[in-house]
Amino acid sequence: MIWLTWRQFRGQAWLACAALAVAAAALAVTGLHLAHLYDISGIATCHAHGICQTVANTFIDQAGAAYGVLFYGGIAVMYAVPAIIGVFWGAPLVSREIEAGTFRLAWNQSVTRTRWLAVKLALIGLAAMATAGLLSLMISWWASPIDQALPLAAGPNDHAVNRFTPLLFGAHGITPIGYAAFAFTLGVTAGVLIRRTLPAMATTLAVFAGALVTMSLWIRPHLITPLRATLALNPANINGVANASGGRLKITAFVNIPGAWMLSNQTITASGHTSVPATQACSPSGSFQTCNAYLGTLHLRQLVTYQPASRYWTFQWYEMAIFLALALALAGACFWRVRHGRLS
Amino acid sequence: MTVLESRGLGKRYRPRWALTDCTLSVPAGHVVGLVGPNGAGKTTLLHLATGLLAPTTGTIEVLGGEPAASPAQLARVGFVAQDTPTYAGLSVADHLRLGAHLNRGWDARVARDRIDRLGLDPGQRAGKLSGGQRAQLALTLAIAKRPELLILDEPIASLDPLARREFLQSLMEFTAGNQVSVIMSSHLMADLERVCDYLIVLVASRVRVAGEIGDLLATHHLLTGARRDAAAVPPDWQIISASHTDWRTTLLVRTSSPIDDPAWTVAEIGLEDLVLAYMSQAADPAPGRTPALEVQR
Numbered sequence: 294m295i296w297l298t299w300r301q302f303r304g305q306a307w308l309a310c311a312a313l314a315v316a317a318a319a320l321a322v323t324g325l326h327l328a329h330l331y332d333i334s335g336i337a338t339c340h341a342h343g344i345c346q347t348v349a350n351t352f353i354d355q356a357g358a359a360y361g362v363l364f365y366g367g368i369a370v371m372y373a374v375p376a377i378i379g380v381f382w383g384a385p386l387v388s389r390e391i392e393a394g395t396f397r398l399a400w401n402q403s404v405t406r407t408r409w410l411a412v413k414l415a416l417i418g419l420a421a422m423a424t425a426g427l428l429s430l431m432i433s434w435w436a437s438p439i440d441q442a443l444p445l446a447a448g449p450n451d452h453a454v455n456r457f458t459p460l461l462f463g464a465h466g467i468t469p470i471g472y473a474a475f476a477f478t479l480g481v482t483a484g485v486l487i488r489r490t491l492p493a494m495a496t497t498l499a500v501f502a503g504a505l506v507t508m509s510l511w512i513r514p515h516l517i518t519p520l521r522a523t524l525a526l527n528p529a530n531i532n533g534v535a536n537a538s539g540g541r542l543k544i545t546a547f548v549n550i551p552g553a554w555m556l557s558n559q560t561i562t563a564s565g566h567t568s569v570p571a572t573q574a575c576s577p578s579g580s581f582q583t584c585n586a587y588l589g590t591l592h593l594r595q596l597v598t599y600q601p602a603s604r605y606w607t608f609q610w611y612e613m614a615i616f617l618a619l620a621l622a623l624a625g626a627c628f629w630r631v632r633h634g635r636l637s
Numbered sequence: 638m639t640v641l642e643s644r645g646l647g648k649r650y651r652p653r654w655a656l657t658d659c660t661l662s663v664p665a666g667h668v669v670g671l672v673g674p675n676g677a678g679k680t681t682l683l684h685l686a687t688g689l690l691a692p693t694t695g696t697i698e699v700l701g702g703e704p705a706a707s708p709a710q711l712a713r714v715g716f717v718a719q720d721t722p723t724y725a726g727l728s729v730a731d732h733l734r735l736g737a738h739l740n741r742g743w744d745a746r747v748a749r750d751r752i753d754r755l756g757l758d759p760g761q762r763a764g765k766l767s768g769g770q771r772a773q774l775a776l777t778l779a780i781a782k783r784p785e786l787l788i789l790d791e792p793i794a795s796l797d798p799l800a801r802r803e804f805l806q807s808l809m810e811f812t813a814g815n816q817v818s819v820i821m822s823s824h825l826m827a828d829l830e831r832v833c834d835y836l837i838v839l840v841a842s843r844v845r846v847a848g849e850i851g852d853l854l855a856t857h858h859l860l861t862g863a864r865r866d867a868a869a870v871p872p873d874w875q876i877i878s879a880s881h882t883d884w885r886t887t888l889l890v891r892t893s894s895p896i897d898d899p900a901w902t903v904a905e906i907g908l909e910d911l912v913l914a915y916m917s918q919a920a921d922p923a924p925g926r927t928p929a930l931e932v933q934r
Contacts, residue, residue, distance in 0.1 A: 294738070297739065300731060300734075394719075395722045395723070398706070398718065402739035403782060
């Protein structure tokens with residue numbers, strides 16, 4: 294059965310190897326240069342001199358000018374690869390046999406159909422995980438100088454982009470391994486249930502995209518209870534003063550905890566109110582400086598919830614484990630269907 | 638020993654029963670023809686026998702075991718599916734390698750000899766083969782695993798007459814030299830007449846008649862005589878069909894007792910006519926004495 298699986302899969306396997314080799318060559322050349330830029334940027338020793346934000350920003354500007362396309366291209370590839378695996382390795386695996394009727398040939402050799410499916414799922418599933426894992430390893434290594442510099446470059450007045458940012462989180466580290474396993478078994482399941490290759494491919498793509506969006510927007514932030522903190526508000530960080538009901542003002546301000554994933558941020562007064570009384574200083578005719586000076590006298594605080602930078606790998610493991618568990622569940626559904634269902 | 642034993646076997650595809658109340662006991666050592674019109678349930682019965690389908694009701698045993706339940710059971714049954722599927726992208730040699738890897742009892746010499754004799758190019762992709770060559774390749778795979786029972790689902794339906802003859806010849810050479818039973822289906826009796834010695838007629842999802850062809854021919858008689866009511870015949874006669882003209886009545890009856898009523902002229906019936914008579918029976922006859930479809934001739 295291993296022979297047949299390999300014989301049917303080897304074309305795609307060689308294609309994957311070739312793509313990985315090309316990616317490795319491109320990333321090695323540019324990655325070494327990027328690492329060199331990082332080394333000479335002085336970020337490694339910036340804490341001693343208190344110039345981290347400046348040097349990190351310089352480095353980010355340099356890296357962005359030279360390799361911005363590659364950085365975002367790498368992210369796109371990391372999301373595309375599991376999707377491609379699901380659509381082109383997973384979806385046709387069984388549905389093509391159903392369409393061509395060849396499962397009737399395969400299932401009448403002296404190998405049970407359970408074993409037939411088990412070998413295919415195991416070998417190609419492992420190949421899928423290896424492909425995504427190797428690529429993620431290369432891209433994560435390549436992007437690591439940028440990932441390290443991003444939290445330092447973000448000033449208190451910037452929206453913090455770091456490796457927790459949903460777009461980056463799923464593209465680096467070990468989550469792509471879980472994505473690949475999930476997308477592959479999702480494709481196989483769609484093929485087993487729908488029994489036609491093209492609709493199975495389309496369904497795989499749609500469900501996979503839906504699962505990633507659902508995960509990153511609604512599930513991932515709650516995997517671990519966020520930390521809560523109450524911080525003194527620095528008036529310089531205020532970025533919004535808006536009228537609230539009852540003649541009061543709502544204040545919004547940036548907050549930056551380096552490398553953390555900010556989930557919520559609320560400005561409260563010393564007595565716990567979420568708004569402050571309106572005043573002449575902050576009327577539309579007043580200036581920003583007088584308003585800020587007035588607000589500075591109120592001893593406002595910021596109530597924030599966030600996931601600290603130290604939890605990054607815990608989140609990576611959780612997310613990979615969740616998608617591996619989903620993949621196992623889907624594989625179980627495939628086995629059940631192949632053993633008890635009617636495929637023709 | 639029976640090659641196929643079923644009791645009350647039925648298969649339903651949601652609203653429709655493809656096979657109902659199928660009770661069969663097919664002894665070993667025969668070449669069994671499974672005949673019936675298109676859509677009668679032949680493929681369903683064969684898929685149940687190979688374990689590709691699970692029954693909705695009843696039981697089926699093949700060579701004394703549950704179909705496809707284990708590698709050992711799978712090894713005992715060779716199957717050539719309808720339209721003889723092969724992997725279009727794999728070469729003839731790849732198919733033989735597939736057979737060798739997936740069957741412990743694989744006979745590589747038999748497979749190679751057959752491919753040589755058929756003149757197939759081992760490097761040729763199966764997708765490039767003609768229908769007849771593909772059928773022969775599929776038969777080679779089924780034969781070289783050395784099964785005790787070979788099941789063929791309409792193997793020659795899509796072949797041209799020459800390829801049909803060559804295919805049946807291959808099949809006969811194989812069965813002559815081996816202790817093997819064969820069940821093959823067709824919607825045309827003519828395909829099976831030369832090779833089968835056992836017959837199952839399946840019409841509208843029910844088994845109409847099953848038995849050794851010699852016995853069937855010996856117990857079915859075509860009677861002609863003066864016109865009379867078909868009900869007024871001896872109770873052990875099973876009337877398969879009856880037709881009347883103004884003066885004459887023609888009956889096809891099944892009985893094991895001799896026909897000694899001098900009012901009837903007795904003629905033997907050919908296999909093809911016998912099958913046609915069963916195929917044209919009413920859709921749902923009561924068991925036992927069969928009220929026959931009246932055919933005006």
